[in-house]
Amino acid sequence: MSEVDNGSCAVVIVAAGSGQRLGHGVPKARVPLGREPLLAHAVKGVLKAGIAAQICVAIPADDAELAEICRGLGAEAATAGVKFTVVDGGADRSASVAAALAEVADGTTTVMVHDAARPLTPSGVFNRVAAALRDGATAVIPALAVTDTIKTVQPANLPRTGAGLEKVVGTPSRDQLRAVQTPQGFDLATLRRAHENALTFDAETASRITDDAMLVEALGDEVYVVQGSTHSFKVTTPMDLLLAEAMLEGPLRPRWVEG
Numbered sequence: 001m002s003e004v005d006n007g008s009c010a011v012v013i014v015a016a017g018s019g020q021r022l023g024h025g026v027p028k029a030r031v032p033l034g035r036e037p038l039l040a041h042a043v044k045g046v047l048k049a050g051i052a053a054q055i056c057v058a059i060p061a062d063d064a065e066l067a068e069i070c071r072g073l074g075a076e077a078a079t080a081g082v083k084f085t086v087v088d089g090g091a092d093r094s095a096s097v098a099a100a101l102a103e104v105a106d107g108t109t110t111v112m113v114h115d116a117a118r119p120l121t122p123s124g125v126f127n128r129v130a131a132a133l134r135d136g137a138t139a140v141i142p143a144l145a146v147t148d149t150i151k152t153v154q155p156a157n158l159p160r161t162g163a164g165l166e167k168v169v170g171t172p173s174r175d176q177l178r179a180v181q182t183p184q185g186f187d188l189a190t191l192r193r194a195h196e197n198a199l200t201f202d203a204e205t206a207s208r209i210t211d212d213a214m215l216v217e218a219l220g221d222e223v224y225v226v227q228g229s230t231h232s233f234k235v236t237t238p239m240d241l242l243l244a245e246a247m248l249e250g251p252l253r254p255r256w257v258e259g
Contacts, residue, residue, distance in 0.1 A: 016089025
């Protein structure tokens with residue numbers, strides 16, 4: 001495996017999602033946003049931030065069209081002096097990240113895991129995560145304070161309405177709630193150890209894992225939080241895509257510029 005400078009950062013971009021909820025009939029990373037696919041925006045965002053010596057993208061296996069898109073992005077990364085690697089994604093997010101981690105170049109000490117579905121993440125978010133890693137954090141995530149009231153619920157029914165209802169069983173304080181985003185940053189050795197530990201999980205435990213920070217939490221390690229961005233929203237539904245297009249291409253675009 002080729003090397004990068006000692007102390008370098010790699011960015012893993014998870015781009016193996018199906019994108020079924022977007023309704024385009026293609027993997028999410030290929031869904032067009034403006035003039036380019038979501039993946040292109042995500043990769044160019046990483047390059048613009050200037051924090052990566054390597055970008056490793058996990059894409060659906062046997063997706064020739066996405067592989068061709070990656071070849072073009074790889075040429076752009078090479079021009080910027082960034083190593084570009086593509087791997088076949090796994091059956092789930094954790095498997096895709098693990099496949100990418102296996103291809104991280106020697107000399108790398110930190111890694112960020114980013115969603116291709118967050119195409120408008122500003123450079124400032126990458127830089128805040130990188131700064132926390134340099135300051136000694138072994139795991140750091142960007143997040144936003146929760147503004148909605150959140151309820152915990154459980155299944156319920158009423159005599160005439162029947163099943164399918166839920167009832168409230170608790171209302172956690174918003175002061176301690178955060179909506180988590182990517183890129184999530186880690187000491188490389190710590191994240192690899194977390195993924196190795198995940199291999200010991202039973203099926204129920206594994207099904208509850210939704211991000212890499214949870215894997216590090218399972219080790220008992222501390223996870224730090226930095227300020228995220230409202231621009232880092234995840235494109236999951238057609239409404240999300242419409243908002244991203246309006247921000248990127250609309251007449252008010254200059255108002256949305258954020259570092």
